[in-house]
Amino acid sequence: MDLFARRLTRGQLVALDCLAAWVFALGFMASASGGPGWARLSIPLALGIPLALRRLWPVPVFALVLAVAVVGTVLGVVEAAYLSPAYALYLVALVERRGGRVPTVAAALATVLAAMLLVLAGSPTGWTRSVGYLITGVAALGAAWTVGRAVRERRGYAAREAERLAERAVTEERLRIARELHDVVAHSVGVIAVKAGVANHVLHTRPEEAYEALRVIETASRGALTEMRQLLGVLRSGDGPGLRPAPGLDGLTALAEQARLAGVDVDLVLDLGGGAVPEGVGLSVYRIVQEALTNVVKHAAPARCRVSVRADGREVRIEATDDGPGHRTLPAAGSGHGLIGMRERVMMYGGAFEAGPLPGRGFRVFARLPYQEIS
Numbered sequence: 001m002d003l004f005a006r007r008l009t010r011g012q013l014v015a016l017d018c019l020a021a022w023v024f025a026l027g028f029m030a031s032a033s034g035g036p037g038w039a040r041l042s043i044p045l046a047l048g049i050p051l052a053l054r055r056l057w058p059v060p061v062f063a064l065v066l067a068v069a070v071v072g073t074v075l076g077v078v079e080a081a082y083l084s085p086a087y088a089l090y091l092v093a094l095v096e097r098r099g100g101r102v103p104t105v106a107a108a109l110a111t112v113l114a115a116m117l118l119v120l121a122g123s124p125t126g127w128t129r130s131v132g133y134l135i136t137g138v139a140a141l142g143a144a145w146t147v148g149r150a151v152r153e154r155r156g157y158a159a160r161e162a163e164r165l166a167e168r169a170v171t172e173e174r175l176r177i178a179r180e181l182h183d184v185v186a187h188s189v190g191v192i193a194v195k196a197g198v199a200n201h202v203l204h205t206r207p208e209e210a211y212e213a214l215r216v217i218e219t220a221s222r223g224a225l226t227e228m229r230q231l232l233g234v235l236r237s238g239d240g241p242g243l244r245p246a247p248g249l250d251g252l253t254a255l256a257e258q259a260r261l262a263g264v265d266v267d268l269v270l271d272l273g274g275g276a277v278p279e280g281v282g283l284s285v286y287r288i289v290q291e292a293l294t295n296v297v298k299h300a301a302p303a304r305c306r307v308s309v310r311a312d313g314r315e316v317r318i319e320a321t322d323d324g325p326g327h328r329t330l331p332a333a334g335s336g337h338g339l340i341g342m343r344e345r346v347m348m349y350g351g352a353f354e355a356g357p358l359p360g361r362g363f364r365v366f367a368r369l370p371y372q373e374i375s
Contacts, residue, residue: 010055017052024048024084034076043072047084054088058095062088069137082137086144093148188224190294191262192217194301198263216261248282252289252309259293263301264322266293271310281371284345285309285316291342292320292365300324300363315351318367321358342367 008016025048032040046068054061065088069081199213249272256266277285289307296305303324310317339355346353346367354366 014052014055017055020087021048021050021052024051024087028078028081028084031079032077036075039072039075039077043068043075043077043081047072047078047081051084051087054091058088058092062092073137082140085137086140089141090144090148093145094152188220190298191220191258194262194297195220219261220258247286248279249277249285249309251286252307255286255290255293256307259297259305262297263303264293264296265302265304267304267306269306269308269310271308273312277311277316278371281316281349281369284349284369285318288318288342288345288365288367289320291339292318295339295363295365296320296322296324315368315370318365318369320365321362323362325361325363339365345369 025045028044028047029041032044034040047065050061050064062085066085069078069085072078072081195213195216199210199217202213203210249270252268252270256268259266289309292307293305296303300322301324303322305320305322308317308319342355342365343353346369349369349371351367351369353368354364356364358364
């Protein structure tokens, strides 16, 4: 069973052809009758043995066995001599690039017409018997050519479909990387913009705060450049050696610390008692928390923010609430990657997402991402 569960090598296919060649030769020898004595041995062998080489020289082998089949039929040595050239013609139709749709359609029509003539003729006798063999041979050759071309078209379609799916996968991966790049830039530039404004206002009155703001800007810009190099390296080469892993749950603590430097008092609660989380889910959790903290930095700092991430082995629940102004300028559909980007990540896993102002004051982001536990 393992032999047919995988694609056969060229050597194995040639070995099968050798076996088929001997089966044809022995079958023709067993059914040979009439004609000269030398023909009853040589013609069956000439109809069978060359088939062992049909995969190496398909057209010459077909031409040879076709000529032998005609001779054998004329001499009356082998009645079903057409089976050998039909077997060789199938491979010619499968691998030969010449011959388009018109020959295939013509062969199919000839096959159908020959089959209809055989049905109408019944069991011919005398000279009409030779005509019956001719019509049967035409039908067999036409069927072999049609089946071979159909298999060739099917394989070509499968190859084109595989190529299309591969191109689609590459496109989706590049879109994912573009989204990752946007998240990195949006978060870091948001922190830089806030701290640059602080430094500009306190530079002359409180220079120590200005220096602290510049330090945060330096840290955020270095981190953004590092991750941008990683992502752009994937876009250029497509391979991963030398690139650090994508961020995940382990990076949430550093993310909260960066937000604290930007003026947001972050209370991070991690409950990962449910075991390991898939890498893709971990990356989505990281990006959702990153975007939520970026929104707080942009629209509510200075403020307090509580971020809760809990995994129970079946799903991850993310909740981020702050006590800043409840109003947020939400991007229109299709015009940004803020809350819409978070929703897209959650919907990708079939989860649930909520975002909106709290009663009175504050803003809440909630996401639930189901997953299968890693054993």
